[in-house]
Amino acid sequence: MSIRENLETLFTQALDAACKDESLQLSTIPPCALERPRDEANGDWASTVALRCSKEAHKNPRDIAQIILDHLPANSYIESTCIAGPGFINIKLSPSCLHDVIQTVRTQQFSYGKHAIRTSEPRINLEFVSANPTGPLHVGHGRWAVLGDAIARVMTHAGYQVYREFYINDQGVQMDVFGNSVVLRYLELLGEAIEIPEAFYGGAYVIDIAKGIIASDGDTWLHADPQTRLVAFRERAYHEMLAANKETLENFHTNFDCWFSERSLYIPDEQGKNSIDYALEAMRSKGYIYEKDGATWFRSTAFDDTKDRVLIKENAEYTYFMSDMAYHHNKLERGFGHLIDLWGADHHGYIKRCEAMLAAWGCPGALEVVLGQLVNLFRDGETVRMSKRTGEMITFQELIDEVGVDATRYTMLSRSSDQPIDFDIEVVKKQDASNPVYYVQYAHARICAVLRKAAGQDVFISRERSAAAGADGADTQPQTTQTAETTLEHASAQNLAANLIGNACDLSSLTCESELALMRKMADFPELISIIARDRAPFKLTHYAQDLAALFHQFYTECRIIDAPEPTRTARLALCDSVRIVLALTLSLMGVSAPEKM
Template identity: 60%
Template sequence: MEIREQLENIIDEAIAAARADGTLVMDEAPAAALERPRDEANGDWASTVAMRSAKLAKKSPRDVAQAIVDHIPTNEVIASVEIAGPGFINIRLSDAVLQGVVREVRAEAEDFGRGTVPEGERKINLEYVSANPTGPFHVGHGRWAALGDAMARVMEHAGYDVYEEFYINDHGTQMDVFGNSVAVRYMQLLGHDVEMPEQCYGGSYVADIAQGIIDREGRKYEDMTDEERMSAFREIAYQEMLDLQHRVMSRMGTTFDRWFSERSLYVEDETGESPVSRSLKAMEDKGYVKEEDGAIWFRSSALGDEKDRVMIKANGEMTYFMSDVAYHYDKKMRGFDHLINIWGADHHGYVKRCECMLEAWGWPGALEIVLGQLVNLYRDGEAVRMSKRTGEMVTLEELIDEVGVDATRYLMLSRSSDQPIDFDIEAAKKKDSSNPVYYVQYAHARICSILRKAADPADAAAAEAGEITMGELAARIIPEDCDLSPLTHESELALMRKMADFGNLVALAARDRAPFRLTHYAQDLAALFHQFYTNCHVLVDDAAVQTARLALVDATRIVLALTLSLLGVSAPEKM
């Protein structure tokens, strides 16, 4: 049980005891609901329950607070309690409880802070990135990759059942345009006087694909009709882009349980039905489909949308929205109860119609859209618009090549998704405390150095060579049941308080879809460790003090590494 939960139970017991003996007369009692005081001088935790109970008890908030404090049962968790201001109940934890956090972290290791969601919590499908396979990823896609992957990691650590999915937009006219763009470049490279059509993909990567086809297969496609050549190159170029997307996502450390092809929505089974036809029939059965001017419409205005939406045009062509209808219905048919989509902020106008389609089937609230702002790229404070290499947009792969995966992910996660990110390439490459990812990783590396110095030289060498893990090294030098009572310095207590917050932080970050909070936590924990390292020498003559501080150092290592892992960032042992 977390410290906060223990404290809330103690306060609730005190309120119940005060009601039982008549000190507080009220029909119901608000929950203790503890929170961190803004000023650490006011204690470790505070409750406003007395102020929320005053009217119910027909007493002043301070009198209610005094009644609660007087009924707090004997316990080993609370060191002191005081009533402040209009009726705040401020609580200071005992050193022993904070020291117990060190023991808990070292015992649970990577499972520290792991939560369980309420029974019956929904099975979640998390869809993100989902870029068209018609060009390389831009840096904005990198933000969605980092956000979605970290969100899944955090939610899974909090106990949620999360399935990650990439939706491949590989159906429709954009694929034909892409294939035709490559075909025209192919013919131009072979010396034909062919102009690029107005509707085309004009990036240099299109010419690179065409040149690759020439290098591999020569003039094989030269004598085909335009339609045949477009069809052939559409599939070749599509596969090249899809392979590139897989490769870049792998480099980002982002994995998906499924790459879902839009094309599969139009494939009929042995009964002659497809996901498209099944989703349309299900919507029609609910009374939300109409035919007008030869087209098939979703009557979304009946559910609060500003207007009805076309699903099938009068000429029989399926709209992009029809694919979305089929895809979301298919997700539900696969057993997912709650759907989360991460989209760019430019899709905000698309949200309502998608919410309406889930409501039309009888699943209101089943779709959650996380809208994210874009990334502004800078170099030494100057905006970067184009790639130096190609003169076009800077791709995600180029950014990874220049600053590395860790810096890319960490900085993409450094702010809430509803805020734009200003990503300075040169700042991300700095090897000093001004770079937050370097600052946090350096704290972890420094801890590993301390543990190696404290170990037997042979064990230290084995750890440095990767023959044993840092956890195994720490276990050899720090007894599991070592005495932690020497940990009483304020720098030590501050570290332990911060580690005690981890489980609650993960739970709230998962609930609020806010992994960015872990970047702030990692920086705070690293800062507290650096302060501790300055104020408290670890390798000292007093064996009991040294062992206790080594245990604290090891616990900090575990929590730092765990925090970074939930962000998808590495925790280096040497820097």
């Protein structure tokens, strides 16, 4: 159990004991209502339970608070308590309680804060990015990618069963427009005069695809049947673009359990029915389908939508919403009980009708939509709209090629999804303490250097130079290209720590405030994971990482480590090692590497 859970248990036992000896008259034991004091000088935790049960107990809250304290069981968690104001109970944790955090982190390693699988919770389908395969990913797609990936990582750590899905919009008019755009560029490159239609993909990538066809097939398609040529070019362009986008996301440390093709919704099964048919039948059986003016409608106003929605037009053409209905019905049929979709903020008006269709199937609340705001791209304060290479909108691949995966992911996670991101390329590229990702990674690398120095394996930079680097940035480039997956191993640092410290050591000498502050911050991690998973708020990881890194840099400045006398030396090495683990774990949940050298 976490420290908070243990404190809650102690207070519950105290209230129960007070009720049993009739010191308090309560019908039920209320929650102990723990919260963080606004002023750290008031302690580590505060409880408002005395104020909450004052009315029922018919006593002054301060008197109730004293009764609770008088009935607290003997324990090793609380060093002192005091009653403040109208009846707040302030709690200061004992150093030994905080020392347990170090032992727990070092024992659990990268399972720290991890919850058991929530078998009672529904399986979650998390759909994100889902870009049309008609062009390269743009910077906004990159934000959805890191947001969805980080949500999945944290929720998995918190015990949820999360399935990551990319919905490929590969059906419909836009695919034919894409194919025709390649055809026109092909003809143009072979010398034919072409007229550019209004519906046309004009990016340089279309020309590149057409050039690739010429390189492999020459002019053999010049006099081919137009429809045959359109289909061939469309399919080639589709698969090339999809492969390119998959590669970009893989390079960005973003992977999916399923790439779901919209086309598959239209493929009939052995009974001759497809997913569209089954979704429509399921909705019709609920009584929410009707015919009007030759079209088929969904009665979404029955679920507070502003108007009913067309599913099949008069000309028998399916609307986009019909495909979306079939897709979400398919998710339910695959056994997912909760559906999380990440959309751009411009899709806000689409939420109500989608919620209505889930409610019509008898699954109200099964759909959750997380909206993400835009990314505003700058370079030294000036707006960036165009790629230097093509003169068009900068692609996401171009951004990560210039800035790097770690800095891009960290920056795009640094704010809540409902807030826009101002992404200044030159600022994010900086290799100094002004760059939050570099500042956090440097803290991890500094700890690894401490462990190497303690083991006699490294010539450690002087404290003066190191302190300057902490303030102004190191003067070397990061010497790592580790992915988030490989950072979880940290074989060298972990083995060094095991050899230097062992599985347990005497931590009683860790009583300095900078040491205790680090332990308190690490103790917050398990609860933070639960909060982030619940709120779908991975931006809080960046705040936590920066706070923990800052506390470590302060500790490093104030406390000797390598040349401290025993047992303080070993205890401080254990503290360093636990911070290393939590920093690396926090970074990995963001998909950011934790380099051992910088």
